[in-house]
Amino acid sequence: MVQDVIVLALIIAAVLNVIIHGVKLVSSKAGTNSACGTCGHCDLKKTIIKHGAS
Amino acid sequence: MKLADLQTGEYGIITKVMGIGAFRKRIMEMGFIKGKKVYVVKNAPLNDPVEYNIMGYEVSLRRSEANLIEVISLQEARRLEPESLSSTYNGVFTEEKLRKTALEKGKTIEVVMVGNPNAGKTTIFNIASNSREHVGNYSGVTVDSKTASVNYKGYTFNLTDLPGTYSLTAYSPEEIYVRKYIAENHPDVVVNVVDASNLERNLYLTTQLIDMDVKVVMALNMYDELLQKGHVFDYQNMGQMIGIPIVPTIGSKGKGIPELLNKVINLYNDKDKTRRHVHINYGEDVEKSILKLRSRIKADVNHDVTLNFSSRFLAVKLLENDPDVHQTLSVCNNYPEIKMLAAQESKRLQSVFGEDSETIITDAKYGFIAGALKETYQGKFRTGKIKSVIIDRFLTNKYWGFPIFLFLLWTMFEVTFSLGQYPKDWIEQGVGLLSQQLHHYFPDGSLKDLLSDGIIGGVGGVLVFLPNILILFFFISIMEDSGYMARAAFIMDKIMHKVGLHGKSFIPLIMGFGCNVPAVMATRTIENRTSRLVTMLINPLFSCSARLPVYVLIISAFAPKYPGLILFSIYIFGIVLAAIMALIFRKFIFRRNEVPFVMELPPYRVPNPRSTVMHTWHKGQQYLRKMGGVILTASVIIWALGYFPRNAENAKVFDNKVISIENTYLQKASQENNIQTVSQLKKEKQQLVNEVVAQKEANRQMNSYAGRIGRFIEPVMAPLGFDWRMSVSLLSGIAAKEVIISTMGILYQADKNDNSNHQLIHRLQEQKYESGTHVGRKIFNPLTALSFLTFILIYFPCVAVVTAIGNESGSWKIAAFEVGYTTVLAWFLSFLIYQGGTLIFG
Numbered sequence: 001m002v003q004d005v006i007v008l009a010l011i012i013a014a015v016l017n018v019i020i021h022g023v024k025l026v027s028s029k030a031g032t033n034s035a036c037g038t039c040g041h042c043d044l045k046k047t048i049i050k051h052g053a054s
Numbered sequence: 055m056k057l058a059d060l061q062t063g064e065y066g067i068i069t070k071v072m073g074i075g076a077f078r079k080r081i082m083e084m085g086f087i088k089g090k091k092v093y094v095v096k097n098a099p100l101n102d103p104v105e106y107n108i109m110g111y112e113v114s115l116r117r118s119e120a121n122l123i124e125v126i127s128l129q130e131a132r133r134l135e136p137e138s139l140s141s142t143y144n145g146v147f148t149e150e151k152l153r154k155t156a157l158e159k160g161k162t163i164e165v166v167m168v169g170n171p172n173a174g175k176t177t178i179f180n181i182a183s184n185s186r187e188h189v190g191n192y193s194g195v196t197v198d199s200k201t202a203s204v205n206y207k208g209y210t211f212n213l214t215d216l217p218g219t220y221s222l223t224a225y226s227p228e229e230i231y232v233r234k235y236i237a238e239n240h241p242d243v244v245v246n247v248v249d250a251s252n253l254e255r256n257l258y259l260t261t262q263l264i265d266m267d268v269k270v271v272m273a274l275n276m277y278d279e280l281l282q283k284g285h286v287f288d289y290q291n292m293g294q295m296i297g298i299p300i301v302p303t304i305g306s307k308g309k310g311i312p313e314l315l316n317k318v319i320n321l322y323n324d325k326d327k328t329r330r331h332v333h334i335n336y337g338e339d340v341e342k343s344i345l346k347l348r349s350r351i352k353a354d355v356n357h358d359v360t361l362n363f364s365s366r367f368l369a370v371k372l373l374e375n376d377p378d379v380h381q382t383l384s385v386c387n388n389y390p391e392i393k394m395l396a397a398q399e400s401k402r403l404q405s406v407f408g409e410d411s412e413t414i415i416t417d418a419k420y421g422f423i424a425g426a427l428k429e430t431y432q433g434k435f436r437t438g439k440i441k442s443v444i445i446d447r448f449l450t451n452k453y454w455g456f457p458i459f460l461f462l463l464w465t466m467f468e469v470t471f472s473l474g475q476y477p478k479d480w481i482e483q484g485v486g487l488l489s490q491q492l493h494h495y496f497p498d499g500s501l502k503d504l505l506s507d508g509i510i511g512g513v514g515g516v517l518v519f520l521p522n523i524l525i526l527f528f529f530i531s532i533m534e535d536s537g538y539m540a541r542a543a544f545i546m547d548k549i550m551h552k553v554g555l556h557g558k559s560f561i562p563l564i565m566g567f568g569c570n571v572p573a574v575m576a577t578r579t580i581e582n583r584t585s586r587l588v589t590m591l592i593n594p595l596f597s598c599s600a601r602l603p604v605y606v607l608i609i610s611a612f613a614p615k616y617p618g619l620i621l622f623s624i625y626i627f628g629i630v631l632a633a634i635m636a637l638i639f640r641k642f643i644f645r646r647n648e649v650p651f652v653m654e655l656p657p658y659r660v661p662n663p664r665s666t667v668m669h670t671w672h673k674g675q676q677y678l679r680k681m682g683g684v685i686l687t688a689s690v691i692i693w694a695l696g697y698f699p700r701n702a703e704n705a706k707v708f709d710n711k712v713i714s715i716e717n718t719y720l721q722k723a724s725q726e727n728n729i730q731t732v733s734q735l736k737k738e739k740q741q742l743v744n745e746v747v748a749q750k751e752a753n754r755q756m757n758s759y760a761g762r763i764g765r766f767i768e769p770v771m772a773p774l775g776f777d778w779r780m781s782v783s784l785l786s787g788i789a790a791k792e793v794i795i796s797t798m799g800i801l802y803q804a805d806k807n808d809n810s811n812h813q814l815i816h817r818l819q820e821q822k823y824e825s826g827t828h829v830g831r832k833i834f835n836p837l838t839a840l841s842f843l844t845f846i847l848i849y850f851p852c853v854a855v856v857t858a859i860g861n862e863s864g865s866w867k868i869a870a871f872e873v874g875y876t877t878v879l880a881w882f883l884s885f886l887i888y889q890g891g892t893l894i895f896g
Binding site for chain 2: 002003004006007010014015017021
């Protein structure tokens with residue numbers, strides 16, 4: 001029973017995580033530091049600077 | 055007179071707008087353009103700012119800004135009237151007349167001539183102005199500036215010949231003089247006289263003019279000498295790449311001078327299409343320093359300084375420790391902060407590169423020149439460093455360049471595979487051990503199943519590929535830091551041109567080997583929209599590192615003989631496919647031509663071990679972070695979808711079967727006295743029980759939510775040789791490609807009675823069809839594996855990439871098109887491979 005409750009909580013957390021990331025992903029502005037974390041590239045600006053765009 | 059000189063209540067007509075970059079653009083957008091009438095409404099209490107009325111609205115300008123706008127007032131116009139007329143002039147000076155005078159005044163062009171010593175500036179100056187200045191064929195003839203006026207096509211050219219200088223650094227008085235003259239006098243056009251027979255050295259000064267963001271026309275002097283040597287120079291292409299119009303001239307014969315003056319008129323009137331401001335790319339670390347310094351320099355309090363100098367130019371000069379720029383900036387309120395930051399950044403660059411920042415910037419400029427010349431110039435030219443020239447002879451050779459590039463790629467994948475195998479095995483053993491311990495000590499229940507099958511099976515399955523990822527990034531980092539990556543783009547340039555793209559597009563594409571998200575963003579360097587869109591669309595065909603673990607898994611399981619070669623072939627197939635798609639897009643969808651770019655060829659460097667390790671570790675961190683984020687989340691969800699609903703009725707049927715087998719065995723065993731026969735019966739019973747347990751698990755999975763989804767899409771995927779589990783894995787890969795592995799780890803669960811068979815590779819090798827016409831046959835064979843790999847290479851890029859494409863292209867239709875075309879293409883090619891292969895090999 002305790003195991004089931006923990007599992008349920010973990011599943012709900014995972015689903016919420018998907019929703020939050022989804023919203024962040026769609027609303028994140030490219031080229032800024034407001035990344036969603038989905039791709040692991042949290043500092044996207046660095047990449048832009050590296051290739052000379054401004 | 056300047057706009058700032060007008061008094062309250064007076065008005066004038068604008069004759070010229072000076073200034074540079076963003077200021078000039080902004081002021082012109084506000085309506086301050088030639089021929090417009092401006093009234094002075096009022097002055098602020100301290101005489102600054104001043105309120106003006108232009109085009110019917112009020113706008114405030116600082117006095118320093120108004121000083122950059124030239125106007126003609128009524129009084130000045132009267133003064134300019136010929137004496138005979140003004141003495142007899144009694145009538146009203148009409149506005150029409152004022153406008154006419156303003157127009158005349160607006161036809162005066164301030165031109166300065168700069169160039170290396172002995173490049174022929176004074177010769178051109180003399181021909182253009184009919185002057186008789188002393189000209190010699192040795193350096194430094196012009197020791198001070200000379201001015202002359204010349205009328206041409208209704209324009210008055212005020213020509214100024216500045217001393218010859220190799221650069222605009224503050225080493226010699228000439229250099230400081232030329233730089234200050236340009237910054238403080240705001241010439242309308244700078245004529246950069248370049249010795250065509252010594253292009254590389256002469257272009258160094260040009261790169262500094264580019265940094266200064268001034269209007270430049272290049273006089274490609276002594277062009278005849280270049281032609282006599284049999285060299286070919288595509289100066290028009292070069293002009294487009296560096297954003298500067300180029301006119302070939304032969305000063306000694308007066309050839310090309312009228313064309314040069316025509317170009318100056320066009321540029322002055324903003325009618326030249328070649329002119330654009332380009333940024334020389336100094337590389338990641340230097341650009342980071344420039345950005346920091348620019349933000350301090352551009353602070354509002356330094357407005358007066360940035361009106362005269364481009365902030366980027368000042369930032370570059372600060373990194374070069376230019377004392378004169380320090381002097382210029384010393385008037386700024388935040389100068390102590392700027393000075394400290396410049397020192398810090400110079401020190402940082404020195405620690406990263408092992409060279410002083412001035413050398414690093416000089417190298418980058420020569421890299422820019424080398425890249426531009428390599429593409430436009432056929433003939434011998436000396437690049438910045440001899441070492442680089444020698445290495446380039448091999449690495450960018452017409453014949454060997456491409457095979458060497460392919461060989462290096464192959465080596466990279468071979469080592470990624472073979473060297474990565476050892477640590478991969480260790481981690482795999484560790485994960486297996488953890489799973490066993492969990493089974494042993496944790497009480498039975500759903501949490502145990504989640505931890506063991508969902509988290510260890512899912513995340514652990516991805517974790518084992520960390521060494522491969524680190525090795526791949528180690529290689530990519532070495533290629534980038536050594537300067538080879540720029541050469542790779544250069545080698546690909548010819549192919550890229552054939553598919554309608556520029557070689558520069560290859561840089562974001564190569565970045566796609568790491569992750570397609572930053573690669574899509576890096577397409578911002580491509581100014582032309584259609585080229586940018588095509589580059590974005592084909593980018594996901596360059597396999598990102600997230601797909602690497604899937605390739606490694608499938609290749610290890612089904613093609614272990616030549617893993618490196620197969621991995622290499624997949625990447626090459628992706629590149630070839632990208633080229634074909636680019637060609638198709640260019641031909642049928644995006645047909646516009648693109649603007650050429652300079653591909654910098656930085657000098658070769660021995661990669662700094664610290665920097666390489668840092669870059670590699672950074673990528674490793676990203677991978678681990680991803681595992682703790684999206685992969686863990688997806689694993690929990692996929693596990694839940696595969697675990698629920700728990701159908702007690704169905705389970706009971708199988709449990710009853712097991713009980714029945716057990717009972718039958720007990721009954722038979724009780725009647726049997728022979729120990730060997732009892733042992734044989736026990737074995738048979740265990741085999742039957744195992745089969746029923748396997749059937750129970752298969753039945754449970756089939757009826758789970760994941761199973762239902764899988765079976766729903768299975769008819770579409772079955773022609774490709776995929777079962778429902780593979781289909782669900784592919785579907786989950788939309789979140790991130792590594793999730794394919796975690797899903798397979800969860801769905802292809804090990805036989806719980808067989809502890810030796812915990813590795814996913816073995817599980818995949820043993821999987822059999824549980825239903826349908828192929829029941830009992832192994833799911834995976836080399837053909838299915840190839841079809842699966844092809845599908846993964848091409849289909850739906852992950853959701854982060856799709857979003858990046860949507861954001862960067864500014865169109866969700868483009869993002870939807872990306873999803874559509876890649877998935878259809880993936881299906882079609884996998885179908886051809888599987889069905890074609892089945893027909894041929896049976």
